[in-house]
Amino acid sequence: MFIDTHAHLNSKEYNNDLDDTIKRAVDSGVEFIIVPGTDIESSRRAIELAENYEIIYAAVGFHPHDAHKADPEALNIIEKLSRHPKVVAIGEVGLDYHYNFSPQDVQKYVFKRQIEIAQRLNLPVIIHQREAEKDTLQIVRDKVLENPLWRQDGSNAMNRFPSPRGVFHSFSGDSATAWEVIKLGFYISFPGMVTFKPRKDSINNSHKILEKVSIEHILLETDSPYLTPEPFRGKRNEPAYLKYIAEKIAEVQDLSVEDIGRTSNLGAYKLFGIGKYPEPTYVYKIRNSLYLNITIRCNADCWFCDRKGEALVKGYNLKIKEEPTPEEIIKAIEDPKKYDEIVFCGYGEPTIRLDVIKQVGNWIKQNGGKVRLNTDGHGSLINHRNIVPELVGIVDSVSISLNSIDPEQYGKMMHLDPEKYFNAMIEFAKESVKYIGDVTMTIVDLTGADEIKAKKFVENEIGAKFKNRPYF
Ligand code: SF4
Ligand SMILES: [Zn+2]
Incomplete structure (x- = not known):
């Protein structure tokens, strides 16, 4: 199921077949x-x-092309x-210096006034920007600074990112710009151009962004009737x-x-309030892997972690109130052979519940499944003994969050005593290479860690595989 967050079904192109258009949409999922206004x-x-x-659902507003029509009366x-009640945003609003159908100073004035309307009503904005990135960002930045409580309600204080304030639709910037707008509380979306083949010797710009930006910050849109996909x-x-x-x-x-x-549906829910918020879950499928969220307790407190916030991952809500029993987990897995692998993961450190890993892991192995452990590598410290030999025959592969090879930076990122925990993690990694063999160590992009080193x-030093997880 999808949400088309931007389709001009109010345009004359659909005058003759609106019912059919909507029926085809529903049939396709x-x-x-x-539907935004212009x-x-x-x-x-x-x-x-x-x-x-x-x-x-509707959005209302003046497109930059029509900004010259937006006198005070019209803005009222x-x-x-x-x-x-069915208006979920102000949009589409913004700046378009490609066509300049309205003078630039008028566009800027009208854009600002409309953000203020959104702020007064605590609504999000749908932003159109073309060849006006610098001014658009400046206005958005200023408006967020002027009104930091816009769309923030206090319940989101622990979240990794501010509650969403809007979307840059048909996003055309680079990944640094994407990162900036995400930090300001915005989603980005791409219509059909993601499906276009890039010209010779060039890379599709939206693909470059999609390699860096998690789907958690992306919404789906068609921008119908324009930008038709292949x-x-x-x-x-x-x-x-x-x-x-x-x-x-995908x-x-x-x-x-x-x-x-x-x-992306959860993103649309968070931004526009459309659809519903997922119930907490302790098993969740991504690709064809099944993840087990056996605890949200952790011995660390990484600054980039959403554990104490909403604990959302790829549209799942991992904020479980009670930890599942091994029996409950086994029941939820049903048939381990259905999955490429079953991963102890979630928003917490699974080795805090070592007994559960062993019991469930054993059952998975006996029933023909593959087991991976995602860990911060502090399991031996947590359990006061070297636990790696105990995992032989239960765990097929281990992924360890390396985060940084600089102990100082490592400690700062995770809010832990650097020497003690860094050394414990390295020791755990070496033991895992020795006993289990298939070991991957990961760092998160953009946290400032030195990737090449x-x-x-x-x-070379550990004998493990290396993986860079995109962060944002
Ligand atoms: S180790 Fe993992 S679960 Fe724990 S705080 Fe860090 S990112 Fe979150
Ligand atoms: Zn549009």
Whole structure:
């Protein structure tokens, strides 16, 4: 199931076959559609559609092209319209210096006033930006600074990122810009261009971003009737084609289409309040691996970890209130052979429940499954003995968070005594290579760790595989 967060079904292109267009969308797995406005008339039409079709929600606002029409009276009307219960955002608003259909100073003025409307109503914004990245970012930054409580409600104080304030639709910046807008509390989305083949000798820009940015910060959109994905490029676009975009993102990110749908739906829920929030879970499937969330307790407190926040991962809610028993976990796994591997992971340190790993791991092995342990490498310290020999025959592979090869930085990242825990982790890694063999050590991109040095160290000194996990 998908959510098309941007489709101009209020445009005249759909006058003759709107019902059919919506039916095709539903048949292809689209659950909800957001129809943005570009001026008063199209905003009113978006609301009308939202009233007529349960699956449609509306956004209202002046597109930068139409900014010249946005006098104070018109902006008042937008504010009034935005109080409609099915209006979930102000949009699409922003700056477009490619066409300059409205003078740039007018565009900027109208963009700012509309962000202020969103802030007054605590609504998110849908941002359109073309060849105006610098000014757009400046305005967004200023507005967030002026009103830091916009969309923040106190319950999100522990979260890794601010509660979402909007989306940069049809994102065209580089990965540094993506990182900046994410930190400001924005999602990014890409319509059909993700499916386009890049010209010779170039890489598809959206693919470059998709290699760095987690799907947790990405929303799905078609931008219908424009930017039609392959294999329909050149024809009129419609929400039913969203699946081609989801398939392409899944391919680039090495995830399943379900992973893309589930994760981006949760993003749409968090931003627009559409759909529902997932129930906490202790088993969860990503690609064809099954992950076991046996605890959310941890001996560390990494600054980049969402454990004390919402504990969300790829559209799953891991904020379990009670830890599952081995029997409950085994029941939930059903048949270990169905999965490529079964991973002790989750938002916590699994070796805190070593007995559970052993009991469940044994059962998985006896029933033909493969077991991986994802750990911070402090298991021997936690259990006051070398636990690695006890895992032989139970665990097939181990992934250890290396985080950094500089003990000082390691300690700072995890809020732990650097020497003691760094050494314990390295010792655990060496023991794992000796007893288990298949060991991967990971660092997180963008935390400032020296990737090249870390790779050398892992391969040469420890004899393990090295992996860089994209962080954002
Ligand atoms: S070790 Fe893992 S679970 Fe624990 S705080 Fe760090 S990232 Fe979170
Ligand atoms: Zn649009």
